[in-house]
Amino acid sequence: MSTSIVLTVVSDDHPGVIEALSEVIAEHGGNWAESSMMSLAGKFAGILLVQLPGDNVDAFFAGLKALESRGMQIVAQLSDAIPVSDSAREHSIELVGQDRPGIVHEITEVLADFGVNVQELETTVQSASMSGESLFMAHARIFIPPETDMDELQNTLEDLANELMVDIELEV
Numbered sequence: 001m002s003t004s005i006v007l008t009v010v011s012d013d014h015p016g017v018i019e020a021l022s023e024v025i026a027e028h029g030g031n032w033a034e035s036s037m038m039s040l041a042g043k044f045a046g047i048l049l050v051q052l053p054g055d056n057v058d059a060f061f062a063g064l065k066a067l068e069s070r071g072m073q074i075v076a077q078l079s080d081a082i083p084v085s086d087s088a089r090e091h092s093i094e095l096v097g098q099d100r101p102g103i104v105h106e107i108t109e110v111l112a113d114f115g116v117n118v119q120e121l122e123t124t125v126q127s128a129s130m131s132g133e134s135l136f137m138a139h140a141r142i143f144i145p146p147e148t149d150m151d152e153l154q155n156t157l158e159d160l161a162n163e164l165m166v167d168i169e170l171e172v
Contacts, residue, residue: 003054005159006047006063009037011072019170020070021048024063028056031088036120044118049079076085088117088143093157097166107138107168114153117143136166 011017016130018037021054027033030052037046057078064074095107104123111118120141128135144153154170 001054002051003057004033005038005050005052005057005060006079007050009044009048009072011044013039013042017072018043018046019056019068020072023117024060024067025050025052026135028060028063029038029053030056030060031032035121052112087144087146090119091142091144092171093138093140093142094169094171095136095140095166097136097161097164098128099134100164103136103164103166104138105154106160106164107157111142111154115145116153119143 007021009017009021022032030050033049033051035046035048037044037048039045061076063075065171067074091106095103097103104121108118118140121138122140123136123138125134125136127133144150150152150172154172157168
């Protein structure tokens, strides 16, 4: 029987981080199923899903522990993943506006109030071409429950966009 394990990894960014991690996975008969990784401020950060034979889990965890001596901080959690409801609707949200503290919280608070699950969130801050001010951009892939009133969600997001003075586009 295959076991799913979700890993989060943080270390100083340098060549060989992914190779060391993939070596431990391969040594224990594991499969690197899904991942998202990047370098931020000189640190390497990643999240990945590993699937491996259930009999190898303890040895795999010991192998991950050994990577700590190479400067990696790894959190590993077994997953008995419950798939997203087949009836949930997948959508995306795009946001662009002047950066300010709290913007992610205010948007995700609205989404949580509507029972929306944020599946993926990518954000970036860059200098606006004309003004030079910090421009915040976000893209989120979300799952909306079937019972959600889409008009009410859309209106609430539009009200928030006006309040924050940003553009929010819910792609339906």
